[in-house]
Amino acid sequence: MNDLFLRACRREPVERTPVWIMRQAGRYLPEYRAVRERVGFTTLYRTPELATEVTLQPIDRFGMDAAILFSDILVPAEAMGFDVVFNPGPVIDAPLRSSSDVRRMRVSDPEEEVPFVFEAVQQLSRELADRVPLIGFAGAPFTLAAYLIEGRGTKNFDWTKRLLFAEPQLAHDILDRVTQVTERYVAAQVRAGAQAIQLFDSWAGLLDPALYREFALRYARRVFQATRSLNVPLIYFALNSAHLHEALAGCGADVVGADWRVPLDEVSRRLGGRFALQGNLDPCVLFAEPAKIESCVRATLEQARDLPGHVFNLGHGVLPQTPVEHVAAMVEAVRRHSR
Ligand code: CP3
Numbered sequence: 001m002n003d004l005f006l007r008a009c010r011r012e013p014v015e016r017t018p019v020w021i022m023r024q025a026g027r028y029l030p031e032y033r034a035v036r037e038r039v040g041f042t043t044l045y046r047t048p049e050l051a052t053e054v055t056l057q058p059i060d061r062f063g064m065d066a067a068i069l070f071s072d073i074l075v076p077a078e079a080m081g082f083d084v085v086f087n088p089g090p091v092i093d094a095p096l097r098s099s100s101d102v103r104r105m106r107v108s109d110p111e112e113e114v115p116f117v118f119e120a121v122q123q124l125s126r127e128l129a130d131r132v133p134l135i136g137f138a139g140a141p142f143t144l145a146a147y148l149i150e151g152r153g154t155k156n157f158d159w160t161k162r163l164l165f166a167e168p169q170l171a172h173d174i175l176d177r178v179t180q181v182t183e184r185y186v187a188a189q190v191r192a193g194a195q196a197i198q199l200f201d202s203w204a205g206l207l208d209p210a211l212y213r214e215f216a217l218r219y220a221r222r223v224f225q226a227t228r229s230l231n232v233p234l235i236y237f238a239l240n241s242a243h244l245h246e247a248l249a250g251c252g253a254d255v256v257g258a259d260w261r262v263p264l265d266e267v268s269r270r271l272g273g274r275f276a277l278q279g280n281l282d283p284c285v286l287f288a289e290p291a292k293i294e295s296c297v298r299a300t301l302e303q304a305r306d307l308p309g310h311v312f313n314l315g316h317g318v319l320p321q322t323p324v325e326h327v328a329a330m331v332e333a334v335r336r337h338s339r
Pocket residue numbers: 021022023024025026027036041068069070071072073074086088089090137153200202239317
């Protein structure tokens with residue numbers, strides 16, 4: 001198996017820098033759009049054969065060094081009894097606003113409630129056996145809770161922040177339940193065959209460092225501590241977190257994902273040099289000419305030269321309008337310049 005990704009995560013020597021990109025199975029790929037013409041997004045992630053097919057698309061096309069399960073961070077919300085629809089972003093019809101709402105949240109067993117996730121992981125690990133590792137994932141508790149409270153993605157997540165200030169105990173009750181389900185959810189993915197776990201904390205950046213430690217970091221850390229004994233690399237990606245880097249050093253993961261706002265060598269210094277880093281090309285670089293993409297890739301590799309480990313990635317998900325040939329050019333540039 002190509003285990004460059006796992007070795008870089010573990011800060012072991014590698015012959016070249018491994019590369020994958022967030023949202024690598026998505027609408028920028030013509031073969032993904034072809035599947036989506038036949039079925040909706042929900043059917044796609046609920047059907048293990050289809051989820052497997054689209055997960056493999058970017059591996060087949062670009063030779064990415066890791067696969068990531070095709071699913072969504074809102075799937076565990078279904079396991080907790082919420083109705084989620086995608087339009088195209090997630091919408092929850094009865095979000096959490098009061099303590100009686102919180103009593104509706106079920107701390108259930110994801111293997112019973114959303115079995116299709118683990119069936120997809122099993123099928124994928126069979127089909128990937130000799131190729132590349134499979135990354136399982138979940139939303140970090142704060143980010144999932146923010147969707148449950150807000151009901152949809154919003155600019156500032158005001159309902160969520162209002163709850164943190166006005167009813168902190170209620171917020172902790174919500175986060176505690178989300179954390180318990182998330183712990184079970186990622187453990188079940190590892191038992192089904194996932195070889196690494198990434199937590200996405202996409203909305204953590206809305207918090208100042210003190211609030212972040214109390215409501216986001218603490219719960220992400222709990223998931224990592226509960227998962228530690230399963231012996232797979234743990235990755236924490238908090239978007240927009242430059243103001244949180246000092247706090248983030250206590251996250252309990254092996255690898256920290258960085259967005260494009262701060263160069264990787266600087267991120268590493270702020271984190272105390274202990275972590276492998278994943279990132280961090282601005283997804284918009286992929287709209288430039290291939291020669292420019294190549295020079296930006298080189299600059300990123302240069303900034304990562306002295307890190308204990310580096311997994312090349314974008315600083316956030318690839319955008320749907322991205323030209324596919326530009327993704328190929330990026331992957332090629334990483335291969336050529338990181339040997
Ligand atoms: O990375 C991958 O290829 C794996 C699959 C994956 C998806 N969503 C598929 C998806 C992963 C890891 C996610 C994570 C996710 N989902 C996050 C964290 C990462 C981030 O972007 O910050 C968040 C916040 C969500 C919530 C979500 N789901 C949003 C905001 C959207 C709409 C955004 C958009 O691109 O339109 C979704 C829908 C979604 N999840 C799509 C995909 C491929 C688009 C569905 C479609 O119409 O085909």
